[in-house]
Amino acid sequence: MNGMLVFLNIYFFLAGLTSALFTMYALINRKTPIARSIGILGLFLTISLFGYLFEINAKTLDDLIFWNHVQYFALPFLPTIWLYVSFRFTRIKVPFKGFGFLIFLIPFITFILVHTSGYHTWYYTSRTMVEGPYNYLLELQRGFWFYIQMGYTILLILYASLNYFIYSKKCIPGAKKVASRLVITSVWPWVGIVLGLFPEMSSGILFAAVFMPISIVIFGTVLFNRYLISLKPIAHDEFFEVANQGILVFDYNNYLVDINPYALNIFPFLKQFINHSLNEIAQYAPEVESIRNMVHNDSFEFQGNFFQTHLNSLKDVTGNSIGSIFTFIDISENHKVLEALKQNQAHIEYLSVHDQLTGLYNRHYLEEHLSKLSKEDYPMGIIFIDMNNLKSTNDSKGHLAGDQLIKRTADLILSICHENDLIVRIGGDEFLIFIPATNEMQIRQKMRLLEEKSKEEGISFAVGHSIKTEKANFDEVYRQAEDRMYMDKDLKRSE
Secondary structure (H helix, E strand, O other), X not given: OOHHHHHHHHHHHHHHHHHHHHXXXXXXXXXXXXXXXXXXXXXXXXXHHHHHHHHOOOOOHHHHHHHHHHHOOOHHHHHHHHHHHHHHHHOOOOOOOOHHHHHOHHHXXXXXXXXXXXXXXXXXXXXXXXXXXXXXEEEEEEOHHHHHHHHHHHHHHHHXXXXXXXXXXXXXXXXXXXXXXXXXXXXXXXXXXXXXXXXXXXXXXXXXXXXXHHHHHHHHHHHHHHHHOOOHHHHOOOOOOOOOOEEEEEEOOOEEEEEOHHHHHHOHHHHHHOOOEHHHHHHHOHHHHHHHHOOOEEEEEEOOEEEEEEEEEEEOOOOOEEEXXXXXXXXXXXXXXXXXXXXXXXXXXXXXXXXXXXXXXXXHHHHHHHOOOOHXXXXXXXXXXXXXXXXXXXXXXXXXXXXXXXXXHHXXXXXXXXXXXXXXXXXXXXXXXXXXXXOHHHHHHHHHHHHHHHHHHOOOEEEEEEEEXXXXXXXXXXXXHHHXXXXXXXXXXXO
């Protein structure tokens, strides 16, 4: 066997085997859209490589034509998928709606032309077997569509290279080296295609088939090392699929790379945002925007549910940021319990300083309030109120009626007091009004309002007052107001 043929057999066998293993690794072990795209690219490359391997070993025209047709199950689509992967990786938006369909149109027409006897003359006008320097070759007389396909192939590969070049100018410093390598890798197969347009230079070697495997291996290594191997195994370890917590994986541009079943079960809408940016997700669900500002551990509320969160940065071996993992667990039930406890605590604290029947402050709060008075509160007026008919009401109409009378009295007092006044229920039928920064005239005016209001409401009580200065003893002032209240009570009884 010719030495060149042996070399080509070994080269294309190893290239095809590498491409096949690469394809299986991408399709079986990786689940992101870009991984699937790379897997499909590798699958088509594998078909074309093994097809060419068998073609260069064929001994008859029928065998040459058969294996050439096998190659053309994949060859027309390789540059299209190549471009599609570049859009996936760089996340550059396609120019217009329907672009994905349009770029497959010419490859599909090529596929039909090659595999139908009626129209193949558009692509090749004749097929003959000729003896090459090291094997038998299939010589095709090229039709006009061949040059359309080749020109289209060159255009798509250059387009992909342009995408990587634009990406290299915009990406973060840690990714620039990767993007630059992708530019070079993407241009490499274009060289083989151009050389293949000159049959006199080939000596029977299909340059496109020789150059493409090298490019794919480099290309795949770059993407898997940077984009998939660096991120996916971290996220897709043993607990990813069955973890009892939500896991979102973002790349360094804040694009959602992956999401586990737990997270999808809670937020099904996120499935449509895989490979989309956090900005796009936030437009759909504004609450998600708060993820940007979260620290190591934080809480997160979404549509009435509460989550405990954890945000962790991912770095490569050089210390460059390659993304982040956002984990969360639903703590809504615990949150409800905590909120109930807080409410109960707040209610207990409220009851400790308020009268349960009237909502006014109680004697306990009075002691706390007096300890916090400042110079600006003096002189402070005190009005002592004692209801006259509570016992008789309880005896004749029952305690419910008595409670209603107490509430009415409390409401009456509230209606004539200012917001700065402090009203305290100190006993069953006794109330105190504390009026800060006041004088005798203002106190008596308020007492007249109380008397007038009580007559309107049909409520009877006795009142007494005193004024406390900063140095005066509270107990003495309190007794003075109480004594005056009893004097008023005796006076009203004698009327």
